[in-house]
Amino acid sequence: MNWEAILAPYTQVVEELKVKLKGMRAQFEYEARHSPIEFITARVKPVKSILEKAEKRQIPLDRIETDIQDIAGVRVVCQFVDDIYTVVDMLRSRQDFTIIEEKDYIANEKESGYRSYHMIIEYPVETIHGNKVVLAEIQIRTLAMNFWATNEHSLNYKYKGRIPAEIKARLHLAAEAAFMLDEEMSKIKTEIQEAQRIFYRK
Template identity: 65%
Template sequence: MIEDWQHFLLPYQQAVNELKVKLRGMRKQYQESGQHSPIEFVTGRVKPVDSIKEKMVRRHVQEDRLEQDMQDIAGLRIMCQFVEDIYQVVDLLRQRSDITILEERDYISNAKPSGYRSYHIVIQYPVQLVTGEKKILAEIQVRTLAMNFWATIEHSLNYKYQGEFPEELSARLQRAAEAAFKLDNEMSEIREEIQEAQTLFSNRSSNSVNDQSTPDRSTPSEHQ
């Protein structure tokens, strides 16, 4: 019986915090080298206790098997601009020596019947505790901004309908998912144009900031 949930979840929170720093660091490296970063931004969370308990009942997870059977107590989400970026991020994660990939589920090439699209990766990540090393399971979801918008809305509606959507609403959600994916595909078609424009904008903004930070060394007479 887990009596101290805060103590139980502490390693999971440490894993989320460390992974967020590392993933955001990858983005920073791309930016500083002047390359397009496949990572737009990163979020992470530890599943709330109430959600853990509800899922334990729904999935028939025994408490003594919680650490092995519930893969998403620690969860991270990587947002990308383009669908191609998702697979680049997946390749980057496969190359890392500090995580072990246990499972991959491609819901982009194989969307769920609801229309849900995302790339799920279950990893094993070691955290260093005062009592020694502990290997934590975590789930990383990689998706585009459009996919994330749809998934966030669908998740909210799921609380209202408990997964039993009215037929008309379900059909609308499926159409919206297809529209979001069509948007992603259209953006991929003009990807080079978008990246070139973003690079020009970034350089211009950087130059503007540098100009404003340069002290005015002219003498008063030069302004007359």
């Protein structure tokens, strides 16, 4: 398989989405309004991970582009839980892509303790061979959810998906602690935002 050719449109999509989402963040800053977006990261799934996921889910190679929905992945990290839903609403109102699926792992936390809001979109991208519509996944989460997910992801990698029970139990406790941190911060959100406005004005 010519992976370079297959992944080129995904690289383009990831770059375009990064520019657009960073643009949204900058517009909030120009208007001196609280930005619901703290930072953005993005990646194209490495070939090794694509092949591992395909094997695990028994996806034939000719169905990879339709069945693996996160080859292009963008992550939006927010300060507060409310911000996640502001970002979701803003993404819903955009005209440059179509949302085909939404998964709210905040209201419906995963068994692992994972929390995040996922959107699967169809994004039209111009290539030198014409227009191509590719799938991309946007993950929207708070800083606390991101901290937890990053650490859990590393442990999953280390233990090849079989995290020992004791560590799993600690991860569950950590997930609850992260959730409480988000809840507590939400309660003093107005105070924090006011303080940050004063700070930025200086």
